[in-house]
Amino acid sequence: MKKRLFALLILLPSLLPAQEATIKINIERNIGEIDPGIYGVFMEPIQFNGRRFGLPDSVQFNTLYGTLYDPASPLADENGFKKNYIEAMRELKITNMRWPGGNFLMGYNWQDGIGDRSQRPARINLAWGGIDNNHVGTDEWFALNKAIGSENVVCVNLGLGDIKDAVYWLEYCNYPKGTYYSDLRAKNGHKEPYNVKIWDLGNEVDGYPWELGYKTAEDYVKIGREAAKAMKSVDSTIKLVAAGSSWYEPTGIWIDWNRKVLEGLGDKIDYLSIHRYWERSDDYYNYIGQSAMDFEEKITIPAAQIETARVKNGIKKPIYITVDEWGLMSRNTLSVLPVAQCFNSFLRHADVVKMANFTLLTSLLANDNKKGTFKTPLFYIFRAFSNNCRGTSVDTDVYCDKFNTPKFNDIPYLDVTTTWSKETNTVYINVVNRHKEKAIAAGIVPVTGSFTGKAEASLIAGASLNEVYEYDKQDQYVPVKKVFDAKGKQFTYTFPPHSFTQIKAGVMLK
Template sequence: MASEHKARVASGHKASMVLDRAYVLSEIDSRIYGSFIEHMGRAVYGGIYEPGHASADADGFRGDVADMVRELRVPLVRYPGGNFVSGYNWEDGIGPKDSRPRRLDLAWRALETNQVGTNEFMQWAKNVNAEVMMAVNLGTRDLDAARNIIEYCNHPGGTYWSDLRKAHGYSDPHNIKLWCLGNEMDGPWQIGQKTADEYGRTASEAAKAMKWVDPSIELVACGSSFRAMPTFPQWEATVLDHTYEHVDYISLHTYYGNPDNDIANYLGRTLDMDEFIRTVISTCDYIKAKKRSKKTINLSFDEWNIWFHTLESDKVIEPWQIAPPQLEDVYTFEDAVVVGLMLITLLKHADRVKIACLAQLVNVIAPIMTENGGPAWRQTIFYPFLHASLYGRGMALRTVVSSPVYDSKDFTDVPYLESTAVWNEENGELTIFAVNRDTVNPLQLDCDLRSFEDYSLAEHLVLESDDLKACNTAANPYRVVPHNRGEAEMSGGRLTVALPKVSWNVIRFKKAAKQ
């Protein structure tokens, strides 16, 4: 707890922030609020797709889940993996369902029925108002399969693969504009693991062929699987040396947890995330300078979340089942606060992080949970993601912040206040996202908003709980939910707000109507 780590400022619990409409970092790409559906566990079967469920539509997709996905306003969903994609034959998931093969999924030791494939998933994504970030298999397959799926999905017609799509009942091309060149190809757990040079050459040639089929697509090269990989960041440098002129983004993946039950250290883990992002940016820009290129590679943080609750129980799952429960982490209140911290970190790098995917969306380390044949409910982490997606669109502002700090087991000078701000000038909205990391005391935040003197306080949303381990379940789905009774006051362009101990806060302002 807070008494167990060193407080750097003994004078109390106050922080300050200055916001100015001239301090614009970047426009926020809405794709930063993307998510991820992989063929693993009950993400697809029993998650988004369950024929016979009371809410299922004519195509077998759960309506209650679709409603919650639309509530989150997820603009982009990565599919079909993840580790799964490195052993996936995309052709298995097209054509008549009764003739599709069942395959052993070596990544997750499950049985894949292929009842949901490319066309069905595209149909589902359209229904929930999301674009798709499609991944191609560069583990067991090569550039030939990659160019063929582009032709199947995006070419209008008159060729073998595009006409086959039409024969399958989809006359219009899917026009998928964002593609991942494999997944975590540096990992020894990956089917078809490659060295950086092997992957760089494969990805470069696949990228060329794919863009020759459809020059309008954007491509994401695989970065390191996570920051602690022994090859990081040399992997990024080598891969980009091969692919720089053919790709548009490089990926980052990270997951955090609290297995030691050290809340102070857990709340500081986003300092690691921040440093991870900064290092990848530096590596991208080094290769840009090395190649004398005018092109800037941006970042796709296409896997991020909390993942640790099921690490032990998942080891004993019986193999070769259809959609067994896997990675079904039940999230606590403290997990939700860390997800909020991760969202703030992404927004603070909105100038270079253009895509991000909360991994995953349903049942598998997810904000939405379901019971087969039963209800769906919102986990604790649903709410900070919802708030960011709803109110975090517009321009990310550069904030000037002063905060007391503390030390934890792994981190030094962790600020009690973590915050950022988003200005949506078109909608006349200003939003401050703030987390108080202090586990004992509330934190007073004084904010200079004189640059926004024509804005007035609209509401102060708070997610808080006296029980750090509180969670939402099917039996008690609303135990941890936000409220709008936050203590905030605005006077003379200055905001004073009380941030409760260990809390996620959303302070919203609206521009006054012209008289």
């Protein structure tokens, strides 16, 4: 009750607030159309021992087997996947799922995962340890995506695998009939082709020393060009994703990798992939601010490199960014702000970021080993964006106090984006207050037009910064909503410290 009251109190707009910041929304200056592809997830089988969860080492945990896939569970659907996860993904309106990896993929033979499950070989998971029984393979992944209502994004093994493996896999998935692998798909009960449109050319290929089949940029370009040529011979309609750097050494070698890959593969690809996980820090402002600027940097620099490569090499077609692995490790109140800031980054770069995949699907629900899964603020943050932020991302200028960190200066306390729907004349204003202790009152102004009628604010915040989510407290995690009068040329709203607020408001342009 105390925490619920806290949330209600901090949600209320001040009656006569002292304006400390200004948010200007320019609906007529579009950043770009928001691609629904940014609301995707990533999934792979990762094996952990119990130590990671405060349990004995003898306790084993797998992100896929027993967690998402468990035919013996009373929650399992006809394909063995748990309905609670499927229903949650539907609620989030997940648009695509990238599979089967990840590091796992670079040691994976897709042919181990087709046909009669009882005849599939068990293999060592070379990336994460443990044994993979291959009960979840190509056809099962497709069944899961069908249940969710999402598209498939398949990553081919250019690590320990070869081009021929990738070509045969594409043939199995997309070729109509009359070849060995298309007929094998039909024999396995799937007559019609799956028609997968997006294919990743390997995963974190520059990942030395962790990645299986690591390659230099020059070697990756060679195999990537040949793989693209062969795969397009099977299906000329597919779109290809090149592996951008995932090895962010302070020397900047990641920038060189991207440059070489774009110059060597730019004419063959449709996307450059970026992997970035939120940097950890025990310092609040480094964690909330510096990590946000780092995440932003990992988009802005590759975006500029893409344009340079297109001009330099005369590439006519666009090349987009897919942030096809992103996320964070913490699962407490502080996890709310990084997730919201990542989505704000995607919206700020809606002209170039056209797909993103949160790591992992199973991380979007919290799991109490004894009581079951439940929704946390992280889930509700994702839902706020995936359900509401469609249409067009528009310019939003923020004037507020700023702070410095060891790596970045002049970080604004308010991180804000705005989306616009011309069909409904509605804006969604997404505001993260990064300040640890201070509420910030901001005047919100449309550069053209005015707000119409009532607005609705939805708040996600915690009473304490390090509160760990608990099953029995899940009712407290539901966003707190408040309707207020916003009619006119502007309104003022007070954003609580360390919080995320999404405001829905109508706007009349003329």
